[in-house]
Amino acid sequence: MVHQAQGQMVQEVAAAAAAGGLPTLPTRYVLREERRPTAPTTGGDVAAPEAELLAFPTVDVQRLADPSDVEEADKLRSALQSWGLFKVTGHGIPVALLDGVRDAGLEFFHLPAEEKLRHANRDDAGEFQPEGYGIDRVDTDEQVLDWCDRLYLTVQPEEARRARFWPANPPSLAGLLHEYALGSEQVARRVIMAMGRLLGFGEEFFLDLVGDKGGTDARFTYYPPCPRPDLVYGLKPHTDNSVVTVLLLDRDVGGLQVLLRDGRWVDVPVLGRDELLVVVGEEMEIMSNAVFRAPTHRVVTSGERERMTLVLFYQPEPHKDLQPAEELVAEDRPAMYRKLKAKAFGDGFWDAFALGERTIDFLNIKVDDDDDRAESAGSTPEAAAAAAAY
Ligand SMILES: O=C(O)CCC(=O)C(=O)O
Numbered sequence: 001m002v003h004q005a006q007g008q009m010v011q012e013v014a015a016a017a018a019a020g021g022l023p024t025l026p027t028r029y030v031l032r033e034e035r036r037p038t039a040p041t042t043g044g045d046v047a048a049p050e051a052e053l054l055a056f057p058t059v060d061v062q063r064l065a066d067p068s069d070v071e072e073a074d075k076l077r078s079a080l081q082s083w084g085l086f087k088v089t090g091h092g093i094p095v096a097l098l099d100g101v102r103d104a105g106l107e108f109f110h111l112p113a114e115e116k117l118r119h120a121n122r123d124d125a126g127e128f129q130p131e132g133y134g135i136d137r138v139d140t141d142e143q144v145l146d147w148c149d150r151l152y153l154t155v156q157p158e159e160a161r162r163a164r165f166w167p168a169n170p171p172s173l174a175g176l177l178h179e180y181a182l183g184s185e186q187v188a189r190r191v192i193m194a195m196g197r198l199l200g201f202g203e204e205f206f207l208d209l210v211g212d213k214g215g216t217d218a219r220f221t222y223y224p225p226c227p228r229p230d231l232v233y234g235l236k237p238h239t240d241n242s243v244v245t246v247l248l249l250d251r252d253v254g255g256l257q258v259l260l261r262d263g264r265w266v267d268v269p270v271l272g273r274d275e276l277l278v279v280v281g282e283e284m285e286i287m288s289n290a291v292f293r294a295p296t297h298r299v300v301t302s303g304e305r306e307r308m309t310l311v312l313f314y315q316p317e318p319h320k321d322l323q324p325a326e327e328l329v330a331e332d333r334p335a336m337y338r339k340l341k342a343k344a345f346g347d348g349f350w351d352a353f354a355l356g357e358r359t360i361d362f363l364n365i366k367v368d369d370d371d372d373r374a375e376s377a378g379s380t381p382e383a384a385a386a387a388a389a390y
């Protein structure tokens with residue numbers, strides 16, 4: 001059964017609201033009071049001074065590829081230990097390609113509804129499945145829906161692409177996404193290689209766990225303007241279903257926020273046109289036995305401006321075992337997660353996300369819930385250094 005709300009795109013709701021046809025926001029988007037996003041922490045909150053924005057971590061992936069560049073490796077280490085995400089320069093992807101794929105994505109969302117619905121996220125029987133155009137899965141009346149529409153495509157391995165979900169319009173989109181994904185995959189690989197080196201292993205360390213034919217899923221997310229941004233999430237708080245995620249953010253409009261370890265939500269700034277963002281995902285958290293942590297992040301919407309982002313999720317080969325690397329497990333550092341197949345983890349994401357839970361928690365693969373131990377094993381420079389000694 002498809003839930004009746006599944007058919008309604010947020011873009012249509014937003015258009016009706018803008019035309020004055022909706023005196024109040026439909027309740028299915030309205031968050032319970034205690035869950036509502038407060039005003040962004042930066043810009044208005046004295047607890048988050050300007051300096052914090054300036055300290056937003058940056059890593060040059062070209063420098064990162066040079067194993068003798070200790071300074072850049074230190075920047076990566078510090079970014080991973082503090083924010084769990086960082087902006088990336090030195091990737092070599094032409095800015096014309098970045099702008100091109102952004103423009104093509106936006107053009108797709110601006111097409112008439114019937115054109116976009118040719119690629120709707122339904123299978124032959126009309127049931128919901130994640131790939132294609134639409135909103136995320138709706139299971140119940142109680143589920144509060146995010147203020148966004150998505151176009152979700154499997155990009156790699158190439159033989160797994162499903163042509164019916166790839167827009168024919170604008171005609172440039174498919175080619176641009178293909179090109180961009182190749183460049184962005186290199187960014188992910190360089191980061192994953194450097195993460196292996198940070199722990200004192202070779203750069204193949206995590207790549208071997210991922211496999212040569214890891215998967216890449218792309219998600220274009222369109223956040224229409226919202227008449228009541230104080231009541232909704234663009235995207236609810238979550239951690240990513242990936243080893244790492246590479247994001248191409250909107251050129252002009254912010255909204256992404258990350259939860260710091262001290263419990264504050266902080267804005268990710270609008271990046272330069274040629275900059276990307278890398279976020280650690282839950283699969284890396286598992287493989288690294290929580291030396292690296294997947295940060296919780298969310299999107300708040302803007303009142304008047306639309307926003308679009310393109311996010312690429314890098315995943316292990318589906319048949320690979322997903323588990324803490326044995327080199328990172330010892331008597332005083334027991335495995336924090338149980339083994340499962342990468343595919344089982346990937347599939348679990350959709351159930352978890354609909355409930356607003358982490359996949360790790362939803363699938364109950366934490367060996368125990370002793371967060372103190374997790375903290376001491378994972379988040380300190382000492383722990384990373386300890387891991388390096390293995
Ligand atoms: O749109 C954004 O800024 C973030 C999207 C995101 O976090 C996701 O799709 O997992």
Ligand SMILES: [Fe+2]
Pocket residue numbers: 238239240297
């Ligand atoms: Fe995300």
